[in-house]
Amino acid sequence: MKVLWFAHRDIKNPKAGGAERTIYEVATRLYKLGIEIHLVTVNPGNLLDYENVDGIITHRIKGNIKTHLYVGKMIKKINPDVIIDDMGHAVPWFSPWFTDKKVIVFFRHLHARSLPGQVNFFLAKMITFIEKLYPFIYKNSIFVTESDTSEIDLINLGINKNRIVRIPPGVDLDLFHRGKKTDNVQLVYFGGLRKYKRPEYAITVYENLSQKVDNLKLIIAGDGPVLNEIKEEIQDKNYNIDFTGRVDYDNLAKIIRESWVNLHFSVTEGWGYSIMESSASGTPTVAFSVPGVVNTINNDCNGFLVSSIDEFTDKILYIIKNEDKFIVNSRKFAENFTWEESVDLWYKLLNN
Numbered sequence: 001m002k003v004l005w006f007a008h009r010d011i012k013n014p015k016a017g018g019a020e021r022t023i024y025e026v027a028t029r030l031y032k033l034g035i036e037i038h039l040v041t042v043n044p045g046n047l048l049d050y051e052n053v054d055g056i057i058t059h060r061i062k063g064n065i066k067t068h069l070y071v072g073k074m075i076k077k078i079n080p081d082v083i084i085d086d087m088g089h090a091v092p093w094f095s096p097w098f099t100d101k102k103v104i105v106f107f108r109h110l111h112a113r114s115l116p117g118q119v120n121f122f123l124a125k126m127i128t129f130i131e132k133l134y135p136f137i138y139k140n141s142i143f144v145t146e147s148d149t150s151e152i153d154l155i156n157l158g159i160n161k162n163r164i165v166r167i168p169p170g171v172d173l174d175l176f177h178r179g180k181k182t183d184n185v186q187l188v189y190f191g192g193l194r195k196y197k198r199p200e201y202a203i204t205v206y207e208n209l210s211q212k213v214d215n216l217k218l219i220i221a222g223d224g225p226v227l228n229e230i231k232e233e234i235q236d237k238n239y240n241i242d243f244t245g246r247v248d249y250d251n252l253a254k255i256i257r258e259s260w261v262n263l264h265f266s267v268t269e270g271w272g273y274s275i276m277e278s279s280a281s282g283t284p285t286v287a288f289s290v291p292g293v294v295n296t297i298n299n300d301c302n303g304f305l306v307s308s309i310d311e312f313t314d315k316i317l318y319i320i321k322n323e324d325k326f327i328v329n330s331r332k333f334a335e336n337f338t339w340e341e342s343v344d345l346w347y348k349l350l351n352n
Helices: 018-032 064-069 071-078 121-131 148-157 201-210 227-234 249-258 273-280 310-321 323-334 339-351
Strands: 002-006 036-043 050-053 056-062 082-087 102-107 142-145 164-166 186-190 217-221 241-245 261-264 285-288 303-306
Touching (some): 002 018, 002 071, 018 036, 018 056, 018 273, 018 339, 036 064, 036 071, 056 064, 064 071, 102 148, 148 164, 186 201, 186 249, 201 217, 201 227, 201 261, 201 310, 217 249, 227 241, 249 273, 261 273, 261 310, 273 285, 285 310, 303 310, 310 323
Parallel strands (some): 002 036, 036 056, 082 102, 102 142, 186 217, 186 261, 261 285, 285 303
Antiparallel strands (some): 050 056
């Protein structure tokens, strides 16, 4: 079988995140099961135009618009058995308009929730309108999604439930594992520093807790448009806060497993990837109860879901007092999600 996978980024893209991690973990395992994988994606300018990445035959095209314009050409060139249109970004690939081959739509989350503050008003309205056209663009396609809330979003868009398949992602249980915590309490925020993820709330949580927890430390790992704003906010304050920037996975895993609590403030997610990586490391998470995230936290097990920023303080203090329990239970929760199980569902779907 030959699969053509359209996505806006691949694992080597400097802005790669959870969506690209899923593509990599799933596609490399499908390759080992005998499926030929072609990934067509955007070249940010510093990568090879053609490359085999651990079995994934990667075709990179310079420019977002040009990549979309090349959809028909790449379908004809590769001649796949199945096509996957990855909706990690809101703009669809329109693959069914160029072929009668089977098309699977990988729907991550409803972008309309995350657009405010990231793009201007008119562009946000345009993208929101395009999302509402998915039932028309992909009228005969199967939709794959990861969370209950994303499935509900698809149904609300007009996609028949019979055409929706739930495939939760896995987590690297070897890379992300339990380890010794820091002597003093250390909080961690890691991920994209973008408006809709609200990383600036990490400063508020630190300020609220620093009067109650001696020698409290906060690590903010990641990069993004609001990084400098956060740094400027605290530049004249004597806070014990480290900004690591974007770090490699080995160093990130070390930071997470040494931390006591992971902080998560996003307004929406397709799936709480960072929460699962944190749980696998024996580090519980306190997060807002929002779409996508609700599937990755079991209250009083691997953390807590809250509805206001003030609740973070009480929940974190409770976790600190019961850290041993949360270390064990967080890891147990994460062990329910493996890439092997996820890929098995993808394999069955492709073969059907």
